[in-house]
Amino acid sequence: MTDEQHRRTPTRLWGGRFEGGPSEALARLSVSVQFDWRLAPYDLLGSRAHARVLHRAGLLTEDELDRMLGALDDLEEACRTGEFRPAVADEDVHTALERGLLERLGTLGGKLRAGRSRNDQVATDLRLYLRDHVRQIVSRLVELETALIAQADQNMGVAAPGMTHLQHAQPVLFSHQLLAHVQAYARDVDRLRDWDKRAAISPLGSGALAGSSLPLDPEAVADELGFDAAAANSMDAVSDRDYAVEFLAAAALIGVHLSRLGEEVVLWASQEFRWIEMDDTYATGSSIMPQKKNPDVAELARGKCGRLIGHLTALLTTLKGLPLTYNRDLQEDKEGVFDAVETLLLVLPAMAGLIATMRVNTERLEALAPQGFALATDLAELLVRRGVAFREAHEVVGHLVVWCQVNDKDFGDLTDDELAKVSPHLTPDVRDVFSVQGALAARKAYGGTSPERVGQQLTALRSLADDHASWAAS
Missing domain, CATH: 1.20.200.10 (Fumarase/aspartase (Central domain))
Structure with missing residues (x-):
């Protein structure tokens, strides 16, 4: 087949065994070029590398390699500008690009297929x-x-209300x-x-x-x-x-x-x-x-x-x-x-x-940060630090929350007598934990919400984001 015949013949990457072309239904089912065309720049990258390998294997002469690479460069530019686009008859991106190569090189363009498959x-x-x-x-x-x-x-x-179950939990x-x-x-x-x-x-x-x-x-x-x-x-x-x-x-x-x-x-x-x-x-x-x-x-x-x-x-x-x-x-x-x-x-x-x-x-x-008795856990943990078993401390503070709800009060509104009525453990100095800023500062263990720990986290994440940006640019 002459170069001119190559340029006029519809490109199909298979068919020598077949006497006729595919039915219209099969062709419509098989076609993928409408979405895999975006792979064209990457297919051309692979084609350049494959051409060089064929040359090193003695399957392309120096002149053929130069012409092949020049045609691939020209085809890539034509794809970029839209001058070359897939045709209705192209089955996939590989078929379309081989057609473009044959249009530029004739018979020589067909040599690129040696040793590789669409697979x-x-x-x-x-x-x-x-x-x-x-x-x-x-x-x-x-x-x-x-x-x-x-x-x-x-x-x-x-400060903000921290939530679990979409309910106020802790500041x-x-x-x-x-x-x-x-x-x-x-x-x-x-x-x-x-x-x-x-x-x-x-x-x-x-x-x-x-x-x-x-x-x-x-x-x-x-x-x-x-x-x-x-x-x-x-x-x-x-x-x-x-x-x-x-x-x-x-x-x-x-x-x-x-x-x-x-x-x-x-x-x-x-x-x-x-x-x-x-x-x-x-x-x-x-x-x-x-x-x-x-x-x-x-x-x-x-x-x-x-x-x-x-x-x-x-x-x-x-x-x-x-x-x-x-x-x-x-x-x-x-x-x-x-x-x-x-x-x-x-x-x-x-x-x-x-x-x-x-x-x-x-x-x-x-x-909103302290609302919903969000400092209840801090009060329970204060009692624990004073030797009260957490199970008991949990119940004492739970009773206090119920008492406040019934009497329409918050922790900060309670008198000394009202605290004592709920439990003898609730002495006047428990008011020391009725502070959002105090609650935040107390959570200073690694990973906690104290200003010191959050500041450290902020610094570390800035550095990590910079590292991510560097990798993305590599």
């Missing part, structure tokens, strides 16, 4: 795509970490609560960095499943593409999607953490809480009620968690019954991964902006 190509492309985009996700996580850290710093010393520093979310996102980053170690394995060179009889060098290709090593087993290399599952698991957990923060923001912004005021640029209004200011960013973060969990479940279900090695079911690995990436890159900046611009109602927080 190892797509596995390599997806790993490259994810390793690249995971760093983008970590950059966005750093923005959210930084916004939370800045709010914690700005509101350092502000905490509001900064401590904000930094609790940073701790969760820091674990998310740690998971993605750990994931990257296992994802840094190159499948290219595995061929369809058994490797190649051509004198190729998978380790050299791995090194050129930034992987740590080549796959040790060609069958595993083309069928493994653990890296996609692990990414989706990490993405789902990030979604859960975003949802939990979103839920708290929704509560904090409500008329009942009034802990924060959202900036107008990160809130919406109502089409019918002029007074409304809605926390749509937080609600959407909460809502999109479901699709992230769904993508993980879907891929696990797809993989659970597949025999080795490649099966076309694996085409289902990409759409969920792409959507998870895009969802996180959409939600994270919006949440970072919401947190960075919100205004904290410090006066209300501090007024």
Whole structure:
């Protein structure tokens, strides 16, 4: 076949055994280029590395290699500008790019296919795509970490009601609560960095499943593409999607953490809480009620968690019954991964902006901090320090709370006689613990909510966020 015939012939990466083309129904079912086209830059990276390996194996001359690399560069630029786009007849990204190469090189373009299969190509492309985009996700996580850290710093010393079961429990520093979310996102980053170690394995060179009889060098290709090593087993290399599952698991957990923060923001912004005021640029209004200011960013973060969990479940279900090695079911690995990436890159900046611009109602927080008998535990622990068994101390303070509720009083309103009526252990000096600031200062053990410990946590998390940013830029 002449170069001109190559340029005019519809590209199909299979078909010599077949007398006719696929039916329209099969073609429509098989096509994936509408979503896997985003792998084009990574497929071209792999093609350059493969071309160099073919040259070192003596399968491309120096001149052919130069022409091949020049054509690949030209094709990449055409893809970037939109001059070259997939056609209706292209089955997938690999088919489209081979068509583009044949249009530029004719017969020479067909030499690039030697020693590789779409099976190892797509596995390599997806790993490259994810390793690249995971760093983008970590950059966005750093923005959210930084916004939370800045709010914690700005509101350092502000007391707030700490809650369990959404009921007032004990006073905490509001900064401590904000930094609790940073701790969760820091674990998310740690998971993605750990994931990257296992994802840094190159499948290219595995061929369809058994490797190649051509004198190729998978380790050299791995090194050129930034992987740590080549796959040790060609069958595993083309069928493994653990890296996609692990990414989706990490993405789902990030979604859960975003949802939990979103839920708290929704509560904090409500008329009942009034802990924060959202900036107008990160809130919406109502089409019918002029007074409304809605926390749509937080609600959407909460809502999109479901699709992230769904993508993980879907891929696990797809993989659970597949025999080795490649099966076309694996085409289902990409759409969920792409959507998870895009969802996180959409939600994270919006949440970072919401947190960075919100205004904290410090006066209300501090007024609410002691309410709901939130200092009851401090009183019980004072009695313990005086030798009372905690079981008894717990009951004494519980009786005191009931007495206050019946008589519509708070701890600070009680007289000496009223304290003594409940228990002889409740001497006048127990009033020493009826102080929010005292309660905060007393929680000075590692991990506690005392100003000293929260300050240390703030410093440590700033340093950790800087480390996360450095890794993302690597």
